[in-house]
Amino acid sequence: MSIYSQFLRTFILPIGSRLAGYGDFLPYLQQLEQSQWWSPEQIRALQDAKLRRLIAHVYDHVPFYRQVMDERGLTPADIQTVDDLVKLPIVDKKVLTKYYDTTLRDHSIPRKHLIHATSSGSTAERLHYWTTKAQKAKKWAGLFRWWEMVGYEFGDSYVTFQLAPNQGFKNWPLVGQLEWLLLRHHWLSAQEMTDDVLARYIEDLRSWQPKLFRSYASTVYYLARRMNERGLQVTIPAILTTGETLTDHMRETIEQAFAPGRVFNEYGGDGMQIAAECEMHRGLHINAETYIVEIIKDGKRASEGELGEVVLTNLEATATPFIRYNIHDVAALTWEPCQCGRGLPRLSHLEGRLTDMFVTSDGHWLTVHQFTAFFAKLHAVKAFQVIQKAVDLIVIKLVVDDRFQPSDEKRIVETFRRYMGPNTRFELQFVDEIPVSPVGKRRFFISEVIQGAPNDVV
């Protein structure tokens, strides 16, 4: 570790994190830096111990869980290990938002210490929940562990590429500027990308020499595509993609623009930093000291490697407990050892948001993975977005240039019909631009049909 990094960790970050409104994250980060190298057995034992502590606490202080457990004839002694979790109900965004301020609140925490939080995720419906300074600090520790895993240390130059810069110090703009200066944090706007802007970005990146570049997957993919078209390249040691599905085609495109083998996918949602890739790129390591990940298929635990819905238990949250929270993403889990030596389990596959997937009339899931390479071969298509309006109605929005032929239209419809079934109706719309979502994501697939699996929810 560099002397500058040590200086930041010892003096600046503990003060800065308090000023920014969360607790000091360094003690928890130091724990995570150690425990990631533990064996899977040690990590499981830690999860079990934290789970027992969590359940005993919510039984005493969160009326929702007192009632649920009493009704089921359970006491905290009945939940000893992660396997016992199945005795408790699965909840989701709707349940938390409905009860977070009444029965799903930790009544042992004084109200003045509760911090209101919302998360939009990728659906219109917002999640509301309570958090605390201590809980926020643990969230940041989880995030920074992922950054360190791909080679970053505090003090290294890094770039965020998004619509608006993160305002850590809303009431203290000068402190915010100082933080950016000390942490060598730069921001590039993902708002517009004309040729002039692109040229300026390349110049900035070359002069800043960032160690880390963090962005939504689709946004950096779009930037990389523009760079590749113009034969531009800037070497950056780590590109962290967040927020949405990263397909193989997107990864290859980003690597071509920045550096082979240096794209790392990070997965979080609803205020949680859940998993990220290590240098082996064999799935995403789970922040297992903080979250239990269960994979649920048809109401039951899936076997290792089998795809299902991601159900999370936050072992460090009680303000609003996240116990068996269905985040409506789809992934598969494995505890097989990784060659990097970390004992943390992995998401061996991450298919992404359920609302970024389509469900066919015979119940199969389709992901954008199956279509990005297909669209990349259609050179006349500059951008696309596919919206499932009903199980049998697909709207395809296309931005095309004058090379687009009626035969291309036919190929697109035929390709989708093969996956979606012969009775599917298609509507093609030619548009000037695909709008970005309010948070700056460019979504390729939007399903207005999938709302999660209602059978699994209390």
Ligand SMILES: [Zn+2]
């Ligand atoms: Zn690994």
